[in-house]
Amino acid sequence: MDILKDNPMSRFASGFFYPFQSLRFVYRNPKLLKYVLIPFLINLVVFSGAVFLGLDFFGDIVARYVPSGEAWYWAFLTFFAWLIASIVTALLVFFSFTVVGNLLASPFNDLLSERTEEIVTGVGTAEPFSWRTFGGDAWRAIIVEGKKMSFFVIGMLALLLLNLIPVLGQLLYSVAAILFTLFFLTVEYLGYVLSRKRLSFAQQRRYVFGQISLHLGFAVGVLCLLAIPLMQLLCIPLAVVGATRLYCEKGNLSTDR
Numbered sequence: 001m002d003i004l005k006d007n008p009m010s011r012f013a014s015g016f017f018y019p020f021q022s023l024r025f026v027y028r029n030p031k032l033l034k035y036v037l038i039p040f041l042i043n044l045v046v047f048s049g050a051v052f053l054g055l056d057f058f059g060d061i062v063a064r065y066v067p068s069g070e071a072w073y074w075a076f077l078t079f080f081a082w083l084i085a086s087i088v089t090a091l092l093v094f095f096s097f098t099v100v101g102n103l104l105a106s107p108f109n110d111l112l113s114e115r116t117e118e119i120v121t122g123v124g125t126a127e128p129f130s131w132r133t134f135g136g137d138a139w140r141a142i143i144v145e146g147k148k149m150s151f152f153v154i155g156m157l158a159l160l161l162l163n164l165i166p167v168l169g170q171l172l173y174s175v176a177a178i179l180f181t182l183f184f185l186t187v188e189y190l191g192y193v194l195s196r197k198r199l200s201f202a203q204q205r206r207y208v209f210g211q212i213s214l215h216l217g218f219a220v221g222v223l224c225l226l227a228i229p230l231m232q233l234l235c236i237p238l239a240v241v242g243a244t245r246l247y248c249e250k251g252n253l254s255t256d257r
Contacts, residue, residue: 016224019239025245032119
C-alpha cells in the first residue's frame with residue numbers, strides 16, 4: 001500500500017494541488033493577508049498596465065494597417081488580426097507577471113514565505129521586524145530576483161534558436177520552452193525558502209531534480225493558476241505560500257527514482 005501511495009504519479013498529484021490549497025491556508029491564517037495584499041496590488045497594477053498597453057498598442061496597429069470594408073472577407077481579416085493581437089497581449093501579460101511582477105513583489109514574497117514557514121513549523125523568528133532590516137533584505141531580494149529573471153529571459157531567448165532547425169524546430173522549441181518554464185517556476189517560488197536555508201543555485205537545482213515528479217506537479221499547478229482568468233492576480237502569493245508549505249511538509253522525502 002505504501003508503494004501505491006508513494007510513486008511518481010501520486011507525488012505529481014500531491015505537488016499539483018499545493019498552489020490551489022494555498023487559498024484555504026491563507027483563509028485559515030488571516031494574519032498572512034497583509035503579506036498577500038501588497039503583492040496582489042502590485043500584480044493588479046502590472047496586469048492592468050500590460051493589458052492596457054498591449055491592447056492599445058496592437059489596436060493602433062490593427063486600425064492603421066488592416067484595411068476596412070463592408071465585405072465579409074474584410075470583417076474576417078479584422079477579426080483574425082484582433083485574435084492575433086489578443087494572443088500576443090496574453091503572452092505579454094504572462095511575461096509581465098513572470099518578470100516584472102515577481103521582481104517588484106520579491107521583498108514581500110520573501111516575508112510571506114517566512115511567515116508561512118513559521119505557521120507550518122510552529123517556530124517563530126527571534127528577530128523582530130524593523131524597516132531598516134526589511135530595507136536591506138528587500139534590496140538583496142531584488143538583486144537575487146533580478147538574476148533569476150535574467151536567467152529566465154536569456155534562457156527563453158536562447159531556446160528561440162531551436163526554431164532554426166528544419167522540420168522539427170518549432171516542435172522542439174515548444175516542448176523545451178514549456179519544460180524550461182516549469183523548471184523556472186519551481187526554482188522561482190521554492191527559491192525564497194531555499195535561499196533562507198543558504199542553498200546555492202546549484203544546490204537548489206539538485207534539490208528540485210531530486211524530487212522531480214513532486215516539483216513538476218507543483219509547477220504545472222502554478223501554470224494552471226496563471227491560465228485561469230483573474231487568478232493571475234493572486235498567483236504569485238499563492239505560489240509562494242504553496243512552495244513554502246511544500247518544502248516544510250515534503251522537504252525531507254527521499255529522492256525520486
